[in-house]
Amino acid sequence: MRHLLVFTGLMLGGVGLVHGAEDRRLAAAVAEQYQPCGDTAALVLPLARSGLDLVPLYANGYQLETADGSPFAEQDLDVLLREPAGLQSQLEAYLACETPIMRLTQAQALLVAKATEANAGSAMTAFYQHGWSVGAHELRAASGVEELTGLNQGTVAVGPNGGGLDLLAEATRVARERAGSDWAQSPSVVLTDDASGTGGDTPEQRLAEDDRLTAALVATDAPGEHAVLLSSQSASRAVSSVYVVRRDFLDAHREQVEGLVTALFNAEEQVREDVTTQIVDWNAVAGHLLGDSDAHEQARRMWSDVETVGVQGNVDWSGDTGLRSFHRLNGEIAGALRAMGVLSATPTLALADMSYSNLADGVFDQRRAELSSFDPDAARTLLSEQRDGGDIDGRTILRFEIRFQPNQDQFPASEYADDFADVLDAAQRYRGALLTVEGHADPSLYVQRRSWGASEDLLAQQRDNLAELSEARAESVRQSVLAFASEHSVRLDSSQLITEGLGISDPATGLCDDVPCPVAGDEQAENRRVVFRVVEIEAESDAFTPPTTW
Template sequence: MNRTSVLALACAVGLSGLLHAPAFAVEYTTARPLSQVVTAPVKACGTFPQLLMPGIAWGADEATILANGAVVTVPPTGKPFVVTQPGSIFAQEGLSVKFYREDSVIRQLEDLLACRTPFLRMTDGMLAQAGDVLSRIPVVAIYKLSDSVGGDVLVVRDRINELKDIKKVAMQVYGPHVAYFATLMKTAKVDLGSVQIVWVKDITEGDTSSQYPAKALREDPTVDAAFVISPDAAALMSDKTESGGVKGAHDLFSTKLCDTCIADLYVVRKDWADANPQTLQKVVHGLLRANEATQKLFAEKATRKDEFEKLMKASAKMLLDDVSLTGPAADMWGDLRMAGFRGNMQFFTDDAWPRNFNRVMQGAGEAMTALKLISKPATFATAALDYAALSTGLSDAAGVDVSRWNKVAVEALMRDRKQKGTENDGEKFYLAVPFKREEAKVDASLYVKEFDEVIDLAATYGGLLITITGHVDPQSYLKAKYGNGTPKQLSDIRQIANTISGKRAFALRDALLKYAESKGVPLDPNQFEIIGAGFMKSSKPGCKIENGDITVSCAASSALEMQSMRRAEIRAVNVTAEMEQFEAIVVKQ
């Protein structure tokens, strides 16, 4: 379960200048940029005997609830809240915090401007949409909670097979999917202006008055696609129309593939941060400790039932408005990946990382500018935190490397795909690198642009499998086959071809990994699948396979064509729908 109606920072005001569809049951919004909606004056910050800290209905906020002691207070009127309990992580940090949920981006911005709280809690894309508003009061980013990993989905009708096919898409105004959409379109090299966006005020159904993307896809036949949360995606893709299914609907992308496309963040007013550096340090250290404590509690929930139940009840009440929804509250944890200490270090301090804070915000800002939601991309600073001090007492600060990819499972999947002839289904990128006869060397300097693109894809789409397939030309084999070569001679040639093609694939992978490392971007070797195809995957048009073997139709017609067959190919392939799970493989350094 993910990004419920209470999650989405939903607000009833839409965005301007965008066309309406004909009258359907779903209601689309008119719209204005946030700078035209949030016009409250900026007020100076006073002292905070008790820090007010907003959250949203997102699984990562369960760690903040735990940091404060997981005891919910329900006032006679107003929203429930969690105040710091004796012995809690925030209490150990010397803090007094009142955690509350605020899902409206407009109210969060108004509270920030008035300094009722110095904190904002939103996604990177939402932050970019608030750029013009925040030009009036500088903020600094302090903490990355998590990435969405599977909880946000682009569902399309059966007539849609690629992003370029989409002519009209529905999504929530000021929601988490705008920058996500822009990232996908940029990767696919599709102009944002080629797609009409129809905006709805909610992200999912809260009551019968809700207007949300899944409803648009169900009720407006002119809508090709909708950005939805995972429960709505499951309903849309079900076979039962009475359960909300749309015939032929399928997922084109999800954040299981694009697993760095939506980051959840805390930012604070810079004037408050400058005046309270020690308090800010304690807040971030408490959040980091709470992240590890919550992950440990989930891992040990079978033996710590009372503690786990306490957190789930508090989370269900705070995030889902119903203390009985402990199961869905626990499920919310499954659609995200917590950033932790290392993730925060990489996101905020690693200039080489393709998806670092500055690059993510620049890309989001450019997209919002193109959509006329802001006047220009905003530049956001990061807080001057002492990461050496923040690492104290954290296990995530030790040398632990985690891979999402289970190599055994990947190999099994690719064997199955090979048998079905679907190895390249879901292809998102292709590059062919030529080789000379019997050569297996790659000069990375010849492929800088292409390698940079692969690095960016691997960093952005952690659920994208990168296959590297080596090939040789079939001339020697076909000459022997049709020239009375013996079975042993044919077998020997086939074995040599498989060996050379495998070496070419490994050489290309190693060159790419070495190049990435030279740029300070270590890639996960387990994200690469190496295939030595020999001469069985000829690039010759009309090549026919008979009885499991190539025929003379696969032979090169010229020396130039023969040279082109000596190659290794990089393909980035979406396999997330077929992988039941990505098992974390932890390697102690």
């Protein structure tokens, strides 16, 4: 039997009025579960069905109880891993101090905060970021919904554990920005009985059967043919998975918790090596995370859908100024979930005061700043296909233009500082998206010579010269963006910036019978431009190599 739980956010004068919020329901459901953590409370870590949880499994020697010689054992820890359970079950065990640590996305942490803050001892402190979903979640659209702006006043089906709500929060933020003054109301959320599977009440199944729905938040491997509005491969800095610990347990066992972090850092580094050298015990991973030791291929796919962040990632996440820091993410997600009626209030979540660099204990963690994730040739092919197919505008997350003087490839970069800051923000949110730098040139001289009957050789030379100029303009902008990132201490994958010299093939002033239209005066300046875009790519595109394959 289906249970229809709908959360709506009504906007009145810019204030979100919420009804039936999920944080209230959870708090009421577990109100009698609280028990203080005693001095002898066991160190129990819950697992999730995610590739990220390969790391704690490895740290425990691929066993539920700590194996001799494992990273946890080397830190003198005795850890019990608990196999995956639903959000409410995990919350109940946490409040009873059966598991003093929870494994959550940051959206899930916000959902359970009202329940955990009811008692000072169970208040959450976040202390470790596992990493990001880079393909595990998708927002799929109902028929006829072609862009994110379709979420306006819509209804979205979500699984019972709130998995991926972080992605829906990001999708709503982007949709609201694009819609501008046309935005009326954030989408309502409908919780289904089942998160995944066949034959049950899942978000994908509900989307297929209920024509009142706008979209569904699903796992990427969920069956179904609905188009994808946004995936966590493109929005690869939307879904952050973390550990949180009870305040009373942290106060009593801080040294254990810090040792846990050190062991996880070492395990994360070794796991990436083991994946590369193909010595991971995938059968054990599948058995513990999926309940089926023969499902090793599915376990491998789960690893390809995530990115662990290691030492430097935790340093960035715990900082005050990071573009995707713990506090900034919480603020953005909470605002979106309140507008959707899922949260009744914005909780203030605590972050542990830890020196992650010191806890790293000599772990080498420099590869993220050095390795590339994008194949430039495959990316240009993909962009050409999107442009020819007419859907590049629908996949564009951010767009702005830079104008140039005649025959020049340099520009006053300082005038575009605000635009460059938006690029850095988008690049951190959308590590799986392309940052395209399209150079263009003014076709006026070409059109004039063509009208005079110039030879095809002369016209071809003119097209080549203008293509080279447009490529030089694109490269100039690319280098300026990289320099801006360096000046602001933001690590940017240079392979993510793809330049294209389009010459006069796509003038702003249009084509007339497949050749540039005649232009004059101020119109010429419109064509001397670079168009900068942040473009979402398909989840299985060859242009992007997930970081877990490094």
